[in-house]
Amino acid sequence: MKHYHYDEWLSYVKDEVSGQTREELESHLYTCDECLEHYLQAVSEHESSLPVLLNETSFTDQVMAEVSKQNEYIEKPSVMKQPVKTKKPFYQQASFHYLIAAAATLLLTFSGVFQSLATYASAVEAPQHIKEKKPTVTEGVIDKTFAWMDSLEEKEANKK
Known part of the structure; x- marks a missing residue:
């Protein structure tokens, strides 16, 4: 390098x-x-x-004001600066986007998509069928151990 x-x-x-x-x-x-x-x-x-700026804040404000003026005006050789009013295309306006969203919502509502989603959600939330709970191997061993200990305690109690 x-x-x-x-x-x-x-x-x-x-x-x-x-x-x-x-x-x-x-x-x-x-x-x-x-x-x-x-x-x-x-x-x-x-x-x-380099030149010293006495008031940096006002300098920045002036620069930003000139930049915004440049965005608003267009240079023409025969005429001084004239404001340019540019109209956004219809597809870039917020009202167009709201209209599309409303149309899509109505279409989905009337076609039954939201109803089928609600039915699907309720089917997922509800249990299919309640199964009988089978004890695990560990639970079975613990139950047998407690039963055996209870029987030992009964035998001890009977001896006395």
Whole structure:
């Protein structure tokens, strides 16, 4: 992997490199931590020559206002900016989606799909038939053990 020197990163930060070199440097930053460190050092060194913003919040608000204006207006050469009212296609409007959902609900209701689902759900919830519970092997052994112990206690009680 080719690494770039600090001076190359400083030129990049000062915007003194060509377009192709700029793309190479930017793509290299994604893969190389060592060059990323050089880049960050160059940015911190060149930071003092960047303009200082007095009120960052108002700057951000102004930028966002201009961005929203760009979305609302279209440039025309002969006329100043005019608002553009774009209408969404019918299939992208919320009312269309509600109409489709209502139609699907009515169709499923009248076709009996919900009724069959309710019948199926009740059939799953209800037991098919109540089976007589058979004791497990362990329960049988325990029952026989208790019966044997009870008989021993009776014999002891009869001896006294």
